[in-house]
Structure formats: structure tokens, C-alpha cells
Amino acid sequence: MDFNLTEEHLMIQQAAKDFAVAELLPGVIERDELSKFPTEQVKMMAELGFLGMMVDPKYGGSGLDSISYVLAMTEIAKVDASAAVIMSVNNSLVCAGMEKYCNEEQKMKYLVPLAKGEVIGAFCLSEPEAGSDATSQKTTAIDMGDHYLLNGTKNWITNGSTASTYLVIAQTDVEKKHKGINAFIVEKGWAGFDIGPKEKKMGIRGSDTHSLLFTDVKVPKENR
Ligand SMILES: Cc1cc2nc3c(=O)[nH]c(=O)nc-3n(C[C@H](O)[C@H](O)[C@H](O)COP(=O)(O)OP(=O)(O)OC[C@H]3O[C@@H](n4cnc5c(N)ncnc54)[C@H](O)[C@@H]3O)c2cc1C
Structure with a gap:
């Protein structure tokens, strides 16, 4: 079995790291102290496709594998645990369950905007x-x-x-x-x-x- 990360994995890991350092690091302590939701940063995460990473593109997701998701999550969590938990709930607890168990109508109505990060x-x-x-x-x-x-x-x-x-x-x-x-x-x-x-x-x-x-x-x- 090959345990090496693929080119795509490395690219996603780097993109998440760059985003975390450039966009999450500034103000992370202040946001935590003030209990401030990272609204602008979450919008950027949506644009990068980080809010529906494993969801099929036909439902608005990025269609990536779970390793890509974990790599991105790890880079984000290293810098901002709040942003990571927001991301993990949307991806793992909401989108993944909906993709697996919702019917087509429910997916089109609810999963698509969630996976695109238009809503949380x-x-x-x-x-x-x-x-x-x-x-x-x-x-x-x-x-x-x-x-x-x-x-x-x-x-x-x-x-x-x-x-x-x-x-x-x-x-x-x-x-x-x-x-x-x-x-x-x-x-x-x-x-x-x-x-x-x-x-x-x-x-x-x-x-x-x-x-x-x-x-x-x-x-x-x-x-x-
Ligand atoms: C930051 C944060 C975000 C969260 N987000 C969500 C969310 O989005 N949605 C949601 O539904 N929940 C959420 N939770 C709740 C979280 O899932 C619960 O806190 C968790 O399930 C533990 O439950 P509890 O706090 O009632 O602790 P308890 O169940 O009371 O456990 C207390 C302690 O007892 C231990 N314990 C419990 N049962 C046993 C047993 N049978 N034998 C031995 N030890 C035991 C536990 O390991 C723990 O150390 C969140 C919690 C936090 C802190």
C-alpha cells in the first residue's frame, strides 16, 4: 500500500496552510477573547471549497477524499481551532450525513447551499x-x-x-x-x-x- 500523499493532497494541504496563515492568523487571539465568529474568513473558506470538501460536485461540493479534508482541517486547526470546528461541523456532521441519508429533493434544497458554503x-x-x-x-x-x-x-x-x-x-x-x-x-x-x-x-x-x-x-x- 502506498502511504505517500498525492500531488493533489499536497496542493490542498498547502492551500489550507497559506489560507490559515494569511487570513486566520491575523486577529485569531482577539476573535477568541471576544467570542467573535470569523464571518469574513468563513466566507473565504466557502470560496475555497472548504465547507463541502467531500460532497459530490453535483451537490455543490468539492468532491475530494477524506484525506484531503483531514489535511485541510489540520492546517486550519493549527492556527484557529474555532474556524476548524465551524468547518468540521459543516463538512462532517451536516453535509456528510445529508449526502448519505437525504433524498434527492432534500439534497437539492438543503445540501447544495450548505456544501457551497452559501449557508452554514x-x-x-x-x-x-x-x-x-x-x-x-x-x-x-x-x-x-x-x-x-x-x-x-x-x-x-x-x-x-x-x-x-x-x-x-x-x-x-x-x-x-x-x-x-x-x-x-x-x-x-x-x-x-x-x-x-x-x-x-x-x-x-x-x-x-x-x-x-x-x-x-x-x-x-x-x-x-
Ligand atoms: C466546543 C464544543 C462544541 C460542541 N459542538 C456540538 C455540536 O455542534 N452538536 C452537538 O450535538 N454537541 C456538541 N457538543 C457537545 C459534545 O458533543 C458533548 O459535550 C459530548 O458529547 C460530551 O457530553 P457531555 O459534555 O454531556 O459530557 P458527559 O457525557 O457528561 O461526560 C463527562 C465525562 O464523563 C465521561 N463519561 C461519560 N460516560 C461515561 C461512561 N459510561 N464511562 C466512563 N466515562 C464516561 C466522559 O468521557 C467525560 O470525561 C460540543 C461540545 C463542545 C465542548
């Missing part, structure tokens, strides 16, 4: 009583016939207030315990969806971590 995504699993043991989460999405009714609290959600698209994990059948867990696409601004205050952290403070509250949010059937 958030992945909402953790709860006050469900961290490492994610299967004990209490958020419910009850089937009401023509929609699901979403209720629950999520916390430590990266990109919590900057995201436009939220992948929310919820129980559709509490009796089935972990086998009754499903994922729902929720849009910012829907009635009953409230964004809590920014969480206080010891570091990685630019990444905009919030708790989220869902109170009787009507989620269309097609967003499961």
Missing part, C-alpha cells in the same frame, strides 16, 4: 442530560399526520446562531428507545424555534456555541 449548518444532538450517552436524549418529534411536532432542548450546538439549516436528532417513538431516534431538517426562523444565549467556553470561543429550544415546532413530513 448545525448538528443538534447533545442535550443537558445526553452527551456521551447520546441515546438517552429526550427531544421528541411526534407524528401529527401532516407534520411532526418537535419539542426539546439541545446544548453545545456549534454554529448555533449563525447556521441557517439545523439537523436535529429526536425521538419519534419513545417506546423504542435508541431505535426510535430520527433526524429532522429544521430551518432558522420557524415558529417555536428559539436560540439561547451563547455558551461560555474556556477556548474555541469564536465558534458560536448555543443552546437551542424547540417548543411545538411544526416540521414538515418531507424534512425527516
Whole structure:
């Protein structure tokens, strides 16, 4: 087996390193101290194709392999851990799951803008009583016939207030315990969806971590 990096890998690694040094390094300490989201830098990451690195180009991504993604992520994380976590959530937790499990209609509507970095995504699993043991989460999405009714609290959600698209994990059948867990696409601004205050952290403070509250949010059937 050949463990050497390809020319393409080296090129992506260098591009990420150059970007990190030129665009992320200036102001990184200040952004962290002020808990300031790197808005302009994230836009540049989108232009470089860093927000949907492994997504198929037909869904707006860069179509690269996971090694390219890890190399780029490593270079960015060396300089700005907040930018890296913003990038990793969009790539790994949101885009990768959507590409694998969403239907074509959901992909065209939600994955394409996320992979292009036109909007940012958030992945909402953790709860006050469900961290490492994610299967004990209490958020419910009850089937009401023509929609699901979403209720629950999520916390430590990266990109919590900057995201436009939220992948929310919820129980559709509490009796089935972990086998009754499903994922729902929720849009910012829907009635009953409230964004809590920014969480206080010891570091990685630019990444905009919030708790989220869902109170009787009507989620269309097609967003499961
Ligand atoms: C910067 C940041 C960003 C985050 N972003 C997101 C996000 O975008 N979306 C999201 O859903 N969540 C996010 N999280 C939440 C994160 O996934 C949880 O913090 C993590 O799952 C751990 O859960 P917890 O904090 O409740 O700790 P706990 O589960 O309470 O664990 C506390 C400690 O106990 C240990 N422990 C737990 N269970 C056991 C066991 N059975 N045996 C032995 N030891 C155990 C753990 O290893 C840990 O050391 C984020 C967290 C941080 C800090």
C-alpha cells in the first residue's frame, strides 16, 4: 500500500496552510477573547471549497477524499481551532450525513447551499442530560399526520446562531428507545424555534456555541 500523499493532497494541504496563515492568523487571539465568529474568513473558506470538501460536485461540493479534508482541517486547526470546528461541523456532521441519508429533493434544497458554503449548518444532538450517552436524549418529534411536532432542548450546538439549516436528532417513538431516534431538517426562523444565549467556553470561543429550544415546532413530513 502506498502511504505517500498525492500531488493533489499536497496542493490542498498547502492551500489550507497559506489560507490559515494569511487570513486566520491575523486577529485569531482577539476573535477568541471576544467570542467573535470569523464571518469574513468563513466566507473565504466557502470560496475555497472548504465547507463541502467531500460532497459530490453535483451537490455543490468539492468532491475530494477524506484525506484531503483531514489535511485541510489540520492546517486550519493549527492556527484557529474555532474556524476548524465551524468547518468540521459543516463538512462532517451536516453535509456528510445529508449526502448519505437525504433524498434527492432534500439534497437539492438543503445540501447544495450548505456544501457551497452559501449557508452554514448545525448538528443538534447533545442535550443537558445526553452527551456521551447520546441515546438517552429526550427531544421528541411526534407524528401529527401532516407534520411532526418537535419539542426539546439541545446544548453545545456549534454554529448555533449563525447556521441557517439545523439537523436535529429526536425521538419519534419513545417506546423504542435508541431505535426510535430520527433526524429532522429544521430551518432558522420557524415558529417555536428559539436560540439561547451563547455558551461560555474556556477556548474555541469564536465558534458560536448555543443552546437551542424547540417548543411545538411544526416540521414538515418531507424534512425527516
Ligand atoms: C466546543 C464544543 C462544541 C460542541 N459542538 C456540538 C455540536 O455542534 N452538536 C452537538 O450535538 N454537541 C456538541 N457538543 C457537545 C459534545 O458533543 C458533548 O459535550 C459530548 O458529547 C460530551 O457530553 P457531555 O459534555 O454531556 O459530557 P458527559 O457525557 O457528561 O461526560 C463527562 C465525562 O464523563 C465521561 N463519561 C461519560 N460516560 C461515561 C461512561 N459510561 N464511562 C466512563 N466515562 C464516561 C466522559 O468521557 C467525560 O470525561 C460540543 C461540545 C463542545 C465542548
